[in-house]
Amino acid sequence: MSFITILFNLLALLYVGRAVQLAVQIVRQWNVLRQEPLTGAKQRLAEQAAFFVAVPPAVLVHELAHAVAIWLFGGQVVEFGYRVFWGYVVPRGVFTPAQNWLIAVAGTLGSLAFGAAIWLWLRRNPSRTLRYFGLRAFRFQLYFSLLYYPIFSLFLPIGDWRTIYDFATTPVLSGVAAAVHAALLLWFWRADRAGRFEMVAFDSPAAQARHTALAAATGNEAAQLAAIDSLRQGGATHQARRALEAFLIAFPQSAAGHLQRALLAVDRQGRIGKETAEAARQALALGLRDPRQRALAHQLAATYELERGDGRAAERExxxxxxxxxxxxALDPAQRGQLHRLRAQSLRRQGRYEDAYREVGEALQWAGAAGQSGLTQALLDERELIEKHAGRDLSALAGQEAPASPSPRA
Incomplete structure (x- = not known):
């Protein structure tokens, strides 16, 4: 048994454990999952199910497609390996190069057909959660078949795509495959960027109805922005970007629109880059009317400065x-707590540990007023970090007034 086989078997065992756990969770919550609306929690569960639950039958269909092609060409299947998350077929017989090519491509066609079948089966289901599962399962099979598996075959000495792209043996068929493959990848990329594989999550049926009403108010600037924001918060970020691009063409000087652009530029891990900071500053320059939006724009810009190590610039924000x-x-206590936390971090970055410690104390008061236990714990961790950097106990400063916030400097 080769090292690759042993490694794949071990990974399959880990995947099976998670798949069983997920299947039990789905069975227990089945009635709730079928109810409306599609919430963020259901969305995440469907995402995981698209891989851990839908992949095992897809692998079986993939390997069966290989086997059927072998039988059609008069060969025999001497070994059929199915390891839930991966598999293989060992044929016996004499095949022409074209037949070998068709046997290899049959697996990919089987995977794509399986993904399309799930989507077609569930696309009109009354439950948006099940429709979303079908959509994401289809997307995963497209991604696996058109991108992941070809790259996998490129770097390992196994895989169907080594036969599919064997130009020396099957130049015409491999050339046709390359053209079709490129066209499908382009379609997939465009469809993904357009948000065709997304559905919006809502906290309640009322929130879903509100989004529908906002989206219908095409002539209302505030309504359009609110609809875009609900797309972003509901996880349909590609749809939100497309809608925002159209909005900014119609309203290029919208400060709130550029703030939304800043929020959409934050990556999935929550990291804030230059694009976010620039959009936030453009929103401020255009004149944000809502104090909460102004504070959020400064917060985004300050976070970017902290991530690039400029504590002084972050303090100015x-x-x-x-x-x-x-x-x-006009700000709620939670937002006040976050702002003071960021100011404490900017002071710590400059080595002003006593000021930073006092700032954390003020942030803790606002976090307590907001009932934010997570923020409170993060602030306590920040206070420990400040003392560690200072190299001394600063608890005597607790309760002292934080440094004054001067007027913004140019």
Whole structure:
């Protein structure tokens, strides 16, 4: 048994464990999953099911397609390996190069057909959760068949695509495969960017109805932005980007629109890059009316500065966000806590540990007022980090007034 086979078997065991766990969870929550709306939690569960639950039968169909092609060409299947998340078929017989090519491509066609069948079966199901599962299962089979598996075959000495792209043996068939493959990849890329494989998650049926009403109000700037924001928060980020692009063509000077562009530029891991910071600053320059939006724009820009190691620039952003008592009164306690937390981090980055410690104390008060246990714990961790960097106990500073937030400097 080769090293690759042993490794694949071990990975399959891990996958099977998670698949069983997920299947039990789905069975127990079946009635809830079928009910509306499609929530974020159901969305995440469907995403996982598209891989851990839908892949095992897809692998079986893939290997059966190989076997059927072998039988059609008069060969025999001397070994059929099925390991739930991977498999193989060992044929016996004399095949022409074209027949070998067709046997190899049959597996990929089987995988694509299986994914399309799930989507077609569930696309009109009354449950949006099941429709979403079918859509994501189809997307995964497209991704696996058109991108992952060809790359996998390129770097390992096994895989159907080594036969499919054997130009020396089957130049015409391999050339046709390359053209069709490229066309399908282009279609998949465009469809994915257009959000064809997305569905929006909502916290309640009322939120879903509100989004539908907002999306229908095409002539209303505020309604359009609210609909775009619900797309973003509901996980349909590609759809949100497309809608925002059209919105900014119609309203290029919309400050709130550019703030939405900043939020959409944050990556899936929550990292904030230059594009987010620039869009946030453009929104501020255009004049955000809502104090909460202004604070959020400064918060995004400050986070970017912290991630690039510029504590002074981050402090300036926080000073601007925390300036003006009338604006601050409009912020909820949780947002106030986050702003003071970022200011504490910017002070720590500059080595101003005592000021940073006091700032954390103020942030803790706002986190307590908001009932945010997660934020409170993050602030306690931040306080420990400040003391570690300072190299001394700073607890005597607890309760002292935090450094004043001056007016923003140029």
């Amino acid at each position: 926080m000073d601007a966000a925390l300036a003006g008592s009338s604006d601050l009164d």
